[in-house]
Amino acid sequence: MTTPSYTPDPTPYVRRDVNPVRILTFTIDGRDVSAREDETILSVARQNGIFIPTLCHLDGLSERGACRLCIVEVKGAPKLLPSCVTLPRQDMEVTTNSDRVADYRRKILELMYSERNHVCSVCVSNGHCELQNLSVVLGMTHVRYDYIYPKHAIDASHERFSVDHNRCVLCQRCVRVCDEIEGAHTWDVMGRGITSRVITDLNQPWGSSETCTGCGKCVQVCPTGALSEKGKSVAEMIKRRQFLPYLQMMRREGRRAVAEGIR
Amino acid sequence: MDIKSEPSSRSSGEPAQTTEDRRWRLVNRTMRMHGNEPHALIETLHSVQEHFGFLDLDALKYVAGALRVPLSRVYAVATFYHYFTLKPPGEHTCVVCKGTACYIGGASSILDSIQQEVGIGPGETTSDGQISLLTARCLGSCGLAPATVFDGQICGRMTSAAVLERIRRWTNHDTGD
Ligand code: SF4
Ligand code: FES
Ligand code: FES
Numbered sequence: 001m002t003t004p005s006y007t008p009d010p011t012p013y014v015r016r017d018v019n020p021v022r023i024l025t026f027t028i029d030g031r032d033v034s035a036r037e038d039e040t041i042l043s044v045a046r047q048n049g050i051f052i053p054t055l056c057h058l059d060g061l062s063e064r065g066a067c068r069l070c071i072v073e074v075k076g077a078p079k080l081l082p083s084c085v086t087l088p089r090q091d092m093e094v095t096t097n098s099d100r101v102a103d104y105r106r107k108i109l110e111l112m113y114s115e116r117n118h119v120c121s122v123c124v125s126n127g128h129c130e131l132q133n134l135s136v137v138l139g140m141t142h143v144r145y146d147y148i149y150p151k152h153a154i155d156a157s158h159e160r161f162s163v164d165h166n167r168c169v170l171c172q173r174c175v176r177v178c179d180e181i182e183g184a185h186t187w188d189v190m191g192r193g194i195t196s197r198v199i200t201d202l203n204q205p206w207g208s209s210e211t212c213t214g215c216g217k218c219v220q221v222c223p224t225g226a227l228s229e230k231g232k233s234v235a236e237m238i239k240r241r242q243f244l245p246y247l248q249m250m251r252r253e254g255r256r257a258v259a260e261g262i263r
Numbered sequence: 264m265d266i267k268s269e270p271s272s273r274s275s276g277e278p279a280q281t282t283e284d285r286r287w288r289l290v291n292r293t294m295r296m297h298g299n300e301p302h303a304l305i306e307t308l309h310s311v312q313e314h315f316g317f318l319d320l321d322a323l324k325y326v327a328g329a330l331r332v333p334l335s336r337v338y339a340v341a342t343f344y345h346y347f348t349l350k351p352p353g354e355h356t357c358v359v360c361k362g363t364a365c366y367i368g369g370a371s372s373i374l375d376s377i378q379q380e381v382g383i384g385p386g387e388t389t390s391d392g393q394i395s396l397l398t399a400r401c402l403g404s405c406g407l408a409p410a411t412v413f414d415g416q417i418c419g420r421m422t423s424a425a426v427l428e429r430i431r432r433w434t435n436h437d438t439g440d
Contacts, residue, residue, distance in 0.1 A: 179333070188335035190342040201334040202320055203342075211334060 362401025
């Protein structure tokens with residue numbers, strides 16, 4: 001007999017502010033699917049092997065709905081809806097891959113590129129970058145908008161990591177993993193609109209942060225080369241995220257044990 | 264993070280009298296009124312700004328500790344809202360409304376002429392600390408568009424010339440030309 005290999009529970013983030021008992025049925029791309037009332041359209045699609053691109057979503061973190069790449073068309077709804085934060089309704093008809101959706105997704109990507117300085121050829125994450133991969137998958141060949149070329153600094157004050165704001169897409173994964181998993185909440189986003197920027201503590205050099213534990217979770221979940229380990233050269237930064245579903249599961253178990261008075 | 268004691272040195276340069284400082288007592292009262300809960304953050308920042316004129320880093324740190332809100336979240340909130348300022352205000356402040364009605368009424372050219380006159384843009388203070396220029400998103404006085412506020416006093420139907428006249432009163436510039 002072979003020992004079954006261990007795979008962490010991939011249960012995605014579940015919203016608990018709605019009654020979680022009802023099961024409903026609806027269609028995605030013409031396929032009949034069933035879902036619990038508290039599951040997102042994205043999560044149901046993934047369970048059924050239907051691809052929806054995502055950038056800010058990460059299994060194991062709460063949803064932010066920040067990137068809008070997961071938009072889908074819902075019959076009867078005038079707007080496209082972000083599937084990572086939209087719950088299904090009975091008999092909803094969802095389309096994940098219409099021309100309209102594909103066109104909008106490419107536009108969103110192009111806007112992301114135009115907003116900062118994403119120069120892949122000199123980036124530590126070249127070849128392992130989620131933004132780059134999405135551009136390939138979604139067929140983005142060029143950017144139709146004027147680049148803004150903002151002047152953003154690199155903060156290399158931390159002993160082991162650095163942050164290059166030129167590559168940041170403001171997905172807030174770093175903010176969420178630091179808050180929800182590590183519990184430090186070192187990161188947040190300052191300002192608003194085009195001037196938004198991720199910060200550590202009171203917008204101070206990362207290396208001088210009082211709250212950073214140096215765990216590196218933010219670096220591992222960052223989809224681009226914005227957060228990286230020092231000493232990595234072009235294309236050398238490969239992120240490791242396998243810890244996330246595991247930690248999420250153990251946190252959940254820990255909370256349950258406390259609630260049930262076992263611990 | 265432990266709760267820090269009130270910041271001792273305020274940039275106003277007055278003697279460090281911390282707990283005796285009436286202004287901090289007022290800020291503390293605001294927090295207490297909300298049970299020192301994290302959700303009192305915005306209310307508390309308002310209180311700090313009202314009593315000190317701006318939010319400096321020591322104050323943000325103090326509020327973060329007292330309300331148990333992460334430092335970065337406090338900074339994020341303080342920089343999200345236009346109303347809050349992290350820099351000491353000038354002796355005088357001029358707010359130019361850039362709401363829709365005032366924008367159409369010519370707020371941009373008013374801002375341009377201020378920039379030409381005293382060399383500051385929105386959010387900036389003259390180097391002598393005399394005048395701060397701010398913008399607002401609709402003051403609720405659209406009937407008076409374009410509207411500006413000089414040291415808390417609202418003035419409607421402004422022109423560049425009228426605004427500069429008010430500013431020169433502050434700068435004591437010879438209106439010579
Ligand atoms: S630094 Fe990375 S993880 Fe954080 S917001 Fe920017 S792109 Fe996302
Ligand atoms: S994945 Fe849904 S908005 Fe980013
Ligand atoms: S737009 Fe200026 S007061 Fe309303």
